[in-house]
Amino acid sequence: MKKDNLVLIGMPGVGKSTVGVILAKVLGYEFLDSDLLIQKEENALLREIIEKKGLDGFLEIENRVNASIETTKAVIATGGSVVYCQEAMEHLKEIGTVIYLKLDYSILQRRLGNLKGRGVVLREGQTLKGLYNERTPLYEKYADIVIDEKKLNAEQTLQKILEELEK
Incomplete structure (x- = not known):
């Protein structure tokens, strides 16, 4: 499978979902939010899953869901904790270019x-x-690409990602 997906990683609040939706529109890609996939699969909110199953239980689910994403031409916004899930991260790197949205x-x-x-x-x-x-x-x-969002708004972050992808 060729790497024609873009995978956004980074801390909560860096704009993975916000920028991801716009990026998908600009590229004509599908947008996937892996937190929403987890909620759909578990039929519960993230915080409910964490309350019920604990941190390790949640990470197991996050690993399984992310490791099973099969898609092409998609922008995938991941949960901030996905980097603890080795299997998931290896899979995401196989199917896409991993972009780290970095914020001070x-x-x-x-x-x-x-x-x-x-x-x-x-x-x-x-x-x-x-x-x-x-x-x-x-x-x-x-990360395959690191985008430092210091002093950038969502629009500028998007531009910077597109520039990096051109290289």
């Missing part, structure tokens, strides 16, 4: 507000800063 911690902190309501996966006693520091190296490891 200070901007992210302002954007996020209430984490629990967003279904953000925090371990007991973990802070957003801790989560950011833990995930950043994983995002960088899996």
Whole structure:
């Protein structure tokens, strides 16, 4: 299978879904949000799944759902925790170009507000800063393209992605 999908990874709040929808429209691709696929498959909201099955249970589901995505010409917005799922990430790299939307911690902190309501996966006693520091190296490891969103709005982020894809 050729890599004709685009996979967006990054922390919650960086705009994976927002930019992903616009990117799909511009390219004439389908848009998939893997968090929505998980909710549909489990028939529950992300935070309900995390409450019911715990963090590890949620990550197992996230791994399974993402590892089973079979599509072409799609922009796939992933959940922020997908980088903990090795099997899923290997699969996504096989079927697409992985684009890491990178945002400075200070901007992210302002954007996020209430984490629990967003279904953000925090371990007991973990802070957003801790989560950011833990995930950043994983995002960088899996990324084919890194887009630094510092001082960029959604439109400018989109332009930057399109420029990178031209290269």
